Amino acid sequence: MRPSGRDLDSLRNISIEPNVTKHAEGSCLITIGDTRVICTASLEDRTPPFLRNTGLGWVTAEYGMLPRSTNTRMRRESASGKQQGRTIEIQRLIGRSLRACVDRSALGERQITIDCDVIQADGGTRCAAITGGWVALRLAVNKLLKAGDIVSDPVTDYLAAVSCGIYAGQPVLDLDYAEDSSAGVDGNFILLGSGRLVEVQMSAEGATFSRTEMDKLMDLAEKGVSELVAAQKAAII
Amino acid sequence: MRPSGRDLDSLRNISIEPNVTKHAEGSCLITIGDTRVICTASLEDRTPPFLRNTGLGWVTAEYGMLPRSTNTRMRRESASGKQQGRTIEIQRLIGRSLRACVDRSALGERQITIDCDVIQADGGTRCAAITGGWVALRLAVNKLLKAGDIVSDPVTDYLAAVSCGIYAGQPVLDLDYAEDSSAGVDGNFILLGSGRLVEVQMSAEGATFSRTEMDKLMDLAEKGVSELVAAQKAAII
Amino acid sequence: MRPSGRDLDSLRNISIEPNVTKHAEGSCLITIGDTRVICTASLEDRTPPFLRNTGLGWVTAEYGMLPRSTNTRMRRESASGKQQGRTIEIQRLIGRSLRACVDRSALGERQITIDCDVIQADGGTRCAAITGGWVALRLAVNKLLKAGDIVSDPVTDYLAAVSCGIYAGQPVLDLDYAEDSSAGVDGNFILLGSGRLVEVQMSAEGATFSRTEMDKLMDLAEKGVSELVAAQKAAII
């Protein structure tokens, strides 16, 4: 029934290739089906002004898409002079989510910026960015631990994200672009490795939804995130 | 236990004053506790380019705060030359939500712009904007129906929004600013009059949450929205 | 002869409601006929860089219109990314005028920002903003005096503004929108309570004018401002 032939509760193929750039403190290329995102973590020994002298660190994120990562070329945001609302919403979500698994006191007065740049888009780019962004963050923090710059690990758990939605009347896991563009309900679910919830966003796009449907989407999300966390574990060994 | 002394499942006082400006096709001043938002609906006989010749209408929203609607003066967004990420996120949410209760084919090739301007802020401004925005929309559409410009009512149901969160470890309804600024989990729930869900956003701010807690927040939201819908009904008579 | 039926030298109805917001140090809602403006005064314990260590304070103003304060919806300036020339001109005028009744040395190194936001426009918004802005300023300074933060009153006089113009060949006081949009000459007059002049701006819009006409407009302005000052006195008791 799904355009890809997948089962209702199947993720697309996942690949997480760590350390793909020589400059960043942590990085990976995450591939979820045909969606590919380069995630890098950049470390700075300073924090935003509102955190000066608090002993707390900061994790923030930026998101972008190459102009031809999509089927039709998009206008380059640097050329148009501003980021679209969608871009701003996504990068705020990535940063907020990643901070939920970071002990900012253990990190100390440092900032880690996670850049997530979509090389090829086929649905689910924000979830791929969060899942891959966590890997880049993990690798950059590992470098700090190894160098002895910090002693206590500030990353408190795994964290991954998946989209679920109601496609052709059925709750399905991990929407690709073909599904996403015609889904009646679309949700993003961000969970810790422990299964606790970090962020839940469900949105009617044409059709509204019932609490029962919401519960089914949550079930799918829990299954999906546990598989993504397994892929993260495999990647950072 | 709550700073305001309210019960865990109590809304603040609600007032919806309709027709507060002489220019707009529909308008109201919505007051939820100390939060006050002017909502206006402006009707135009044209739609955005992507809808030309489709027979479909459009509903969109813009959100703003007066610089001193808040405790500390905020910079005026027109002076800084751009809208903040938070503003963009909120106005996209308002527009998307309102479209969920509109039959855009019955509306025809018209655009209704809902402007929500916060006069005084004390938490929950986006939810007040949606609840009041619906009233402005309803009144503007009534004018179209009365004038015979459209024959079938494009507004398919009531729609209201409420925030719930976990404050001091307890799920509570309708966070005011004192609660919002220290809540561990914060959610916005947008429902139709029928009880069906339009948008659910839950976000960890310091603490993560369990599915059981998520369910309790949903229960509170259903209670709150039903009371807000009653206030809408009273206001538009 | 006037669309409103007023005498040539009659102001519209005036109402000044003080203390309309709980956050601002001073505020009022000023209503002149159908023109309504919220004025707030925000106090900060710092001045612009060019005044550091001079012992002098600063008073500045910002002006905005809600998008649907006008008959046809205007584009939101924060969305278009810049303030229009008219906005900039008006807020510079408001700030410059208010500084004419302030002893900046008595104020000390503080800044007071007057925000004037037009809720509903029907002509004369800049004059209403100045007249109401003075009330907000007065109330904020009263708070400083009462708290003992300053000992000598920096507000040296009342200050109010009124428009006059030549409508249908006749000099008239306090133009409303119907008059303003077809007046041949339009002027704004800002005076102290003492009657001394702070700012005079007269502008031909289609017809030029003689010195005799200029004198008649000045006479009307003196009458109008004295009535506005009386309303200010009543409001701040």
Place this chain on the structure above:
Amino acid sequence: MRPSGRDLDSLRNISIEPNVTKHAEGSCLITIGDTRVICTASLEDRTPPFLRNTGLGWVTAEYGMLPRSTNTRMRRESASGKQQGRTIEIQRLIGRSLRACVDRSALGERQITIDCDVIQADGGTRCAAITGGWVALRLAVNKLLKAGDIVSDPVTDYLAAVSCGIYAGQPVLDLDYAEDSSAGVDGNFILLGSGRLVEVQMSAEGATFSRTEMDKLMDLAEKGVSELVAAQKAAII
């Protein structure tokens, strides 16, 4: 008493050199003391959208200062990405004033853009720009008349501008920078050749003023403008 040794009612030396650029339809270099402004008139066979098919023409103006036209280098406005409030105010004033001596129906559906660029500033640049801008306009219209593109002269009168102010307690004509920067009251007066008033702007800068003083400034302005008009006449022969 004046820093320059001039009489209270003396203008600085005036020079108006016409046709200074080979590209513009009309142009001049106006020199008032040490203030030098290049004024050009550019003719286009189209009007702004709001005038299409009305048979009316448009005259508009833009104003700029070379970064080092002033004593201390100013930031280039194209580099900072926006025009200052002062610039916007001045160019709106120039355009509005020039339109007061143009019969836009006789001009037909054409736009004339007056560019006023300050090469060297020593006070009174906006008045020099208006006085020189009129010359550029006159020359461009002469070209249209000569070519037979229009038959009736749309320029209905001479138009010139001068500043007056109260310096060291005395009303003086044509403030230079040394006077302007310490004047208590500053005004700009724009008059037709006939002596009728087009725009009057008087502004307290530190000191307020009486109606008697206002009258004296008006007297000076009438004298100054008549001399400037004589210089215009000499220049366009």
Place this chain on the structure above:
Amino acid sequence: MRPSGRDLDSLRNISIEPNVTKHAEGSCLITIGDTRVICTASLEDRTPPFLRNTGLGWVTAEYGMLPRSTNTRMRRESASGKQQGRTIEIQRLIGRSLRACVDRSALGERQITIDCDVIQADGGTRCAAITGGWVALRLAVNKLLKAGDIVSDPVTDYLAAVSCGIYAGQPVLDLDYAEDSSAGVDGNFILLGSGRLVEVQMSAEGATFSRTEMDKLMDLAEKGVSELVAAQKAAII
């Protein structure tokens, strides 16, 4: 003598991987040493306004760097709201160069946009972008030819670019970052497959240069471009 141990006239390792994205009409990943650039060609059936109804097509280019493509994270240009001067200069160069090998009449009224996004930077990114951009262009045009949309091949020759400079007093080919950042003279050379010159830019950065040195750099450039063209030929088979 060179930090990399290369001979004075040796290029770094070259790899050109064609067809790396599923959406673009043409694409490649070009790797020159540690410099990696994704180049895509996007085809549109419309041209810029200045070419409408001329029968001529257009080729243009945009250039960007991922924020952490460099050793130290750069600010994202979309976040800062404008492209840097360097970016603008580079993308104008890429577009201008590629147009030199295109018969725009044979292309017809189509636009091809070449996006060059630097994934990892180690010197020579603009040259890699041109060399890889040509491959993307070639592949997109091949698709047009194969589909029969055009009959005559608009790509008239191979085109590639290489940098040469004077490093430690010696003319060297293909500067990497270590060399580039301390070279006294730096040049970019863009040549056709035929050896004819398209663009030559030589720039003193600390040291000036003689005509003899200029000739030696040209010799190196000719050698380097011929090897790059061989790599292009191998890639597009």
Place this chain on the structure above:
Amino acid sequence: MRPSGRDLDSLRNISIEPNVTKHAEGSCLITIGDTRVICTASLEDRTPPFLRNTGLGWVTAEYGMLPRSTNTRMRRESASGKQQGRTIEIQRLIGRSLRACVDRSALGERQITIDCDVIQADGGTRCAAITGGWVALRLAVNKLLKAGDIVSDPVTDYLAAVSCGIYAGQPVLDLDYAEDSSAGVDGNFILLGSGRLVEVQMSAEGATFSRTEMDKLMDLAEKGVSELVAAQKAAII
């Protein structure tokens, strides 16, 4: 053969008028044929942040064109809110070139900003700006030397620029607008008084070029620059 009747290797008439503004530390009006550029040098006792406490000075440049310096009025860059790519490219070139003849250590921690504003354009504005910019720089540095603020002359040589190109199949010196707009190859050559090369830019515009042609253009450039340097010497006596 040339539209102006000049010989292939003839410059246009050159005039360099020094000290044309009273405010700038150094200035000139350079006229090359019908191209006229005002160049000013502004001195500041501070450098950009990246040079603080290095003991080194900085020379930078900005370039602008009056809107009607060209045949058709251009949009004012301050009004459009950004500088065009061409403007940015040119001002970077001017600054970079001038730094090639400055010993920044001898200059000390000072910044000199060269503003080049085109009053009338007829081809070759960037070369005129560099040649005139050097004169403004020289005069400003002379003032520093005379005042004893620096003891060793930081200007190490003369520096001038000229354009050459292939027009109607022939290499020609100093293209005017009529030639520039139809030249197949266009180059800018910046040389020291000693004849050493600072910057060479040759660009195909329609036709590519051979090494032999490149050599001929270089020969012409050497002749042209030597004549321009002679004019500089005459101007600064």
